[in-house]
Amino acid sequence: MQDESRAASYVHDLERKVEELTAQLRDSTSNQQRQGKEHSEFWTTRNGPSILNPDIRTDDNEQSSSEAVGGEEILEVNRHTNSIEFHGNTSSAAALGQLQKKREPLKSVAHEDEDEEPTVSTHQGGESVPKSIVSTLHNPNFQIQSPQLTQDAHEVSLRDSNFYFEHAHVFIEGYFENLHFIHPIIDKENFVSRAHELWMGRNLQPANGFIALYLSLLSLGALTRVWDQPQLGGLGRFEWSRKLFTEAQGFLHNSLFTNDLETIQALYLMAKVCQNELTPHLAYMYLGLAIRTCLAAGFNRETSSPKSRRHDWISKTWWGLYSLEIEMSFSLGRPDTLGMDEYHNRSQPGREEVCDSTVIPIMVDCARIVRSVSIDIYHSGVSTHEQLQRSLQIESRLDAWLEELPEILHPSFGHSRQGLVPISSLRDPKWSRRQRLVLEIRYHNIKMILFRPFLAYLTSTTEDKSGNNWEPEAQTVLEMAARKCIDSSKKTVDIIYETFRQHTFFRCWWYNTTYIMFAVTNLLLLLLRGPTSLVDHLEANTIRDSVKKTIEILEAMDESVVARKSVEIVKSHFKEYCDGDDASQNQQQLDNEDGDIPQPDMAVNPEAFPFGGLSYGEFIPDLTFVTGFPDYPFESMISLFGDITGPSILD
Template sequence: MDEKSPPRKLKRPRAAQACERCRLKKYKCDESIPCFHCKKSNLECVYQNANRYRDDAYASHYIQTLETKVRELTAQLMAVGSPVSQHSLDPENRVILTSNPLPKSLMPAADGQQTTSSRQSVSDEAGDTAAEVEIADVNRHTNAVEFHGSTSSMAFLGYLKRRQSHQTGYSAAAEAPSLVSALHNPAFSPQAHHHGPEKSRNIYSKQAHIFIEAYFENLHFVHPLIDKEHFMARANNLWFGHHNPEDESFVPLYLSLMSLGALVRVWDEERLDGLTRFEWSRKLFGDAQAYLNDLRFSNDLDTVQCLYFMAKVCQNELNQHLAYMYLGLAIRTCLSAGFNRESPNPKCHQSGTIAKTWWGIYSLEIEMSFSLGRPDTLGMDEYHNRRLPPIDDSEYAIIPLMVQFAHIIRKVTILIYHKKSKWQEKVNIACQIEQDMGQWVATLPEKIRPFPLEKRFLGALKEPKWCRRQRLVLNLRYHNVRMLLFRPFLSYVAQNHSIVMHEALEQAINKCLDSAKTTIELIHETYTIHSFFRTWWYNTTYVMFAVSVLLLYISRVRTPLQSPSVVKTIEMAVEILDAMDESVVARKTAVIIKDSLREAMEASAEPAAPTSTTTNTLATNSQLYVDEYLDMNLFASLDFPDYSLQDMASLFDEFSRTPHTPI
């Protein structure tokens, strides 16, 4: 082509479908609604074929059909007076029943006509799915929606509180706050610390050494993301006015680390410079948040570590919802900065710290998401090619080891709690995962490999602090996951009273109970020896998981009289929570557990002997209920759903009032 000739103008592609006026006038239609020419002439724009709108019509018709179906099923449930209609579908109970997508029989047909389906066709399509019970409610203290899924302790404990309303003879659902609100810590609210434009710029140099040292001698050994020497050098520059203005994001990191240090510090005095433990921690937390607000969440390593520490503060304040939110911000900041990738970084000297930070929050994200029954925000592992820190004899080896364990936790989430299959298949899967966990323990460095309580030796007293801290944490995490791995089998037996106890089921239940009891015994023993461990407020969550399992066992599987060791362990759990009376959530949890244990003991001491007439009536009603229930197929599979919330509901069912059938 001649250099002097003008460039050839690209021909606009022909419209796939022009409107009627453009087609007659031979205009180039832009296919808009209305198109450019019709809009300019202020004329009606008409397309000959309206197929382009067909999807929208299908969607509208489909939604209307689903709404009608839901209303019909709800009315049918209310008509038979089932436990589901009285509890699960009551909006005051804040319970959501979720299942897999609707069967094909309810989907739009290919020719655009809605296919009518009988109740039997729904049954055929839905038979391979299972309903899951979860909690979604508005926290009245924060006005924020919180979701707690099937692996959440909140869901598993949900119906313990309901027992009190059963005993008083009236429904308190409309009057009492939900469990999300009831177990909220109202004294801890970041919004209350907003300083506005005139916020203080205090760096608290007088108290800094106390709180910083408290962190580095405590939780740092479990989450060794920060280099102490480097941090102290930067803190000294801040104290003596040599701080680089371009390094402003260090200030919120500095404040958030002190907030966590103040929270987990062993306090011999009640107040320090006029403030208590929680007052100091929350004040520093609020200041860190104010700095972050000013910085607009700058994309750097300091901000990621700050968000991480703020998540840990929330976690130990027992506000798991906020912890999940802050950790999610840390994850997203890492991803936006490329810290998960082996890519060129303008601060290449930070590569080692970046790797520790990224993989530290990676494992914490999976663990925290699992404990809340929520999905993690990490995406596919193929995205993350950042090299792991080496597994050596240093305190940093726990980071890659916890990444390995996080992969096992994901298996539990997917294969046990979300895969729909019969219990026989899931027992085999659970046993295989347990073997993987055992292999993981066997590969741990000897310095931090957990051992049974009865095999402690005096030589361990001379070990570095980080060895003892890490061994303790790894032991707790192992038993917590092992307990949750086998918990669905306990739930299954508790719901299906008529089932013949298979040897595999009995072994699975024993493993679940063993880990629940070991968790409580381990925490109790450590509390009696080490004062630092009493300030790890997150232990309340481990205790809640374990005691829920034990309460379910003595309420639905074996009576308290048949399980004296279980009752003793529950009483031990109450002692732990009473020792943490500084935490409002721990106090509330202790009250719930005491009431539930007392009621279980009273029920087992005075069993009600039904008459033959009552027994026959219950059997007849139960069979009628089962027939109607199977006919409706609202919950597709009876094989192996997760009963994390319904376990607690079934603990206190009145069999003389409502026949119980497995769901």
């Protein structure tokens, strides 16, 4: 009861502070408008209302304050595919786009390839920036290709190779021992049995849907398994995966509008291949086809027929796709295609007995929280005051979701929690270890996206050009929210770093690149523009350590071309911070030598950098870029992944 009383008192005090904050900031906005200061740009968006006063608008675009805080929408043409790609304000692209705006003045890309024409990306508000990073960081090695053979010739070729029997078992285990545990929607026993029929030639006319499922599962297994040898059968990881993907696509094309379970599962796996190839736009498209096919088959509806083993797997498939659809759509800032929940009355897998499929309804609960973040925070059009209150309410739901996890899936498993006797984690099954890891990362990913608008707002409006700081109460309340974002960003980096250190399998889950880049974007944003009161000297050191860990993580995934380009960008921006930090210290040293007293207050000396620092050369001796991207301004990070979950989504 005492804990509940303290919690109620805390919430009451917080609400009172938020109300005071809103009043103070609205007064500040009004004063700035009356004075006609140049720094009013900090308080209003380009085409939207005042960030703190929704009644004050510029132009005719009635953009919500939450959109102004949450990020900008990006619409770009990918010059590799000639396709238009949209990335909304909950995407990594929006987060990276905000980083671009924090750098003043904007710099254009220093060196364009001489044989290529620069492309232009258009942002909300009509601003153009040089060179589309959607194109720059596109994965050119992964392309959808039409099979070179007809279906009949293709099937004959597969039979001649005995459906890749010699290596198939390696790729099958590569899938079922890894990503299968995150969305366990495929019946392994049934799949292996039908695969044996292919290998033994017992089924002379296998369904196209199953062949597509078989080949796409092999493709994903080849892509995400640990390769202790460079090649199998003369082909490497990506060669095998892309070959199998192309062949699966050929059979899928002939059964694309067949409403059977195997076709749906094949589409799901192909979306996962695209997701881990770091081509999120294609993943979104394949997953959309899987959802549409489910709805066309009525797999989202409960039936009156007797329950069967197939009924259970249809339920697992539908609800697994349901959660993935919300998460993937949110990570791209796009709407999901599910419609109202009232449409979907298919029974969920049971929760009573904890097993590997218990994670499916748990992820459904998590996905619904993610949807609340999108609707109630990023697309609600409410004031900053209301936005913060809603964020705290969603955080309570998220914390309750975490605490209600089964003991074996809780991140604290193996340690004492809520007075319970510690449970040994040495003999827990593999599926629980995989799921526990992913659920913890999902929790922190949602939390950093939930509170990121307040970090972005603080770094935009910490102080105006006249050098006047905010009122202490206002600063304190907003910093509380921003700190939650930073804490979860650092925790995300720590979790992935420690898992990389201990388990090689996790380095092959390439989608980790997206989570890491979203987290490091927040950390760089704070380092480069954070208020002095939010980042003291000690915390700056820990944030720098997290950025260095991020670099190590990305370098460990150097098989991926996108991960390689990503680490170059992080190094470039981190070097910019470290160089600025060194210059600030050198200037202060010169001032001291001249007998001047240094000015520690950023409000008085806004040009001084507040962080004491580590020289860049102390930990990264050489930053000579050899990939053709010699100087990355913030605009080069705009659309790094168009994938998070937002949160972005870990498998």
